[in-house]
Amino acid sequence: MARKIAILGGTGAEGTGLANRLARAGEHVVIGSRDAVRAQEAAAKLRGEIGGSAQVEGADNAGAAAQCDVALLTVPFAGQAALLKSLKSIWKPGTVVIDTTVPLMAAVGGAPSRMLGVWQGSAAEAAAELLPAGVPIAAAFHNLSAELLAGDAPVECDVLVCSDDEKAKQVASELATKIPGVRAINGGKLENARIVESMTALLIGLNIRHKVHSAGIRFTGLPL
Amino acid sequence: MARKIAILGGTGAEGTGLANRLARAGEHVVIGSRDAVRAQEAAAKLRGEIGGSAQVEGADNAGAAAQCDVALLTVPFAGQAALLKSLKSIWKPGTVVIDTTVPLMAAVGGAPSRMLGVWQGSAAEAAAELLPAGVPIAAAFHNLSAELLAGDAPVECDVLVCSDDEKAKQVASELATKIPGVRAINGGKLENARIVESMTALLIGLNIRHKVHSAGIRFTGLPL
Numbered sequence: 001m002a003r004k005i006a007i008l009g010g011t012g013a014e015g016t017g018l019a020n021r022l023a024r025a026g027e028h029v030v031i032g033s034r035d036a037v038r039a040q041e042a043a044a045k046l047r048g049e050i051g052g053s054a055q056v057e058g059a060d061n062a063g064a065a066a067q068c069d070v071a072l073l074t075v076p077f078a079g080q081a082a083l084l085k086s087l088k089s090i091w092k093p094g095t096v097v098i099d100t101t102v103p104l105m106a107a108v109g110g111a112p113s114r115m116l117g118v119w120q121g122s123a124a125e126a127a128a129e130l131l132p133a134g135v136p137i138a139a140a141f142h143n144l145s146a147e148l149l150a151g152d153a154p155v156e157c158d159v160l161v162c163s164d165d166e167k168a169k170q171v172a173s174e175l176a177t178k179i180p181g182v183r184a185i186n187g188g189k190l191e192n193a194r195i196v197e198s199m200t201a202l203l204i205g206l207n208i209r210h211k212v213h214s215a216g217i218r219f220t221g222l223p224l
Numbered sequence: 225m226a227r228k229i230a231i232l233g234g235t236g237a238e239g240t241g242l243a244n245r246l247a248r249a250g251e252h253v254v255i256g257s258r259d260a261v262r263a264q265e266a267a268a269k270l271r272g273e274i275g276g277s278a279q280v281e282g283a284d285n286a287g288a289a290a291q292c293d294v295a296l297l298t299v300p301f302a303g304q305a306a307l308l309k310s311l312k313s314i315w316k317p318g319t320v321v322i323d324t325t326v327p328l329m330a331a332v333g334g335a336p337s338r339m340l341g342v343w344q345g346s347a348a349e350a351a352a353e354l355l356p357a358g359v360p361i362a363a364a365f366h367n368l369s370a371e372l373l374a375g376d377a378p379v380e381c382d383v384l385v386c387s388d389d390e391k392a393k394q395v396a397s398e399l400a401t402k403i404p405g406v407r408a409i410n411g412g413k414l415e416n417a418r419i420v421e422s423m424t425a426l427l428i429g430l431n432i433r434h435k436v437h438s439a440g441i442r443f444t445g446l447p448l
Contacts, residue, residue: 214445
């Protein structure tokens, strides 16, 4: 049976954008939301936009997580811990979790171009503490513009993938390269997510100063 | 009289590389070092490599700072505070200081791909506290490969310039664009240097994983 990919918090801009790209690449996507009806509406809208045989369903977050082999976390940082606590007994062993969360100050009413300090070092490491044993995590997709993900044009941006688990790193890298234009780059250990997450705050600042929503990043000088 | 640019700690790899590029662009450069003789030797070596009318001198750090209109700080983080304390009464009012320092764990015997937490938020903000009033600071040049700076080929890397002072930001941006291939990008306030500094640790990690010394960064999706 083909794998299913849950996008938890998938009715937000980043989640919907990732659902769009992965469904266009032929993946079977389950959008998760606190509200199953909203998730189903978002899924129907995406199926309409993509057309053809796009496989996009909607479910509540727990329902989406329970049935999937890979789960992307795309909830705002303010909701990340509560969601993961609620899913502790839900995960299938071996599910690969891919965290895209950025701990922006916006989570507590501050600026989206500033970061919160997270005790564990990063939102990804905080998430890792809330997963059961046997559910590995990678951090990826932080630096992709939601606006660009919503379309189907190539995205001029690299995706850094950080993980302490080889399988999780491999799955996240493979999914990243399904987005036209994107290169997956090995970002090293999960602890490096703190840097990659903070680069999103920098990109948001660049977007604000340039009045765009499309800032991204490419690495140079690497034998890729 | 044409301006002079001091490169404090300029006998290190990053400092010598920046001296090389700025001298090639026609700037009058004074390499500063704890040891004036070492600085003069490094200057003579650069003059030989660049040839022609290259204007490169050497002096001790205080002598270099005292005579210059712009000063790049390229000392390792472990030496930054002591140097700035020693220069407090040396600076000419209006000298623009450009900090390139990255607080790597290497400063205390740790990994060059990990960062130290700096109380003020960044090495640049720590430096700002140690400058007298009337000596503005910008943070820039953190992400440029020393190996690439040592040559004369275009450098495929953007330089983010962070500052709370418009003149300092303008001077740092102008100097960055004197390096062929480099674009200067407004990185916002000085506090954002914490992100830009940490990106160097990420690039060092990429260099280590790919066995190169040339990793750099380009921003995409901006109307530049």
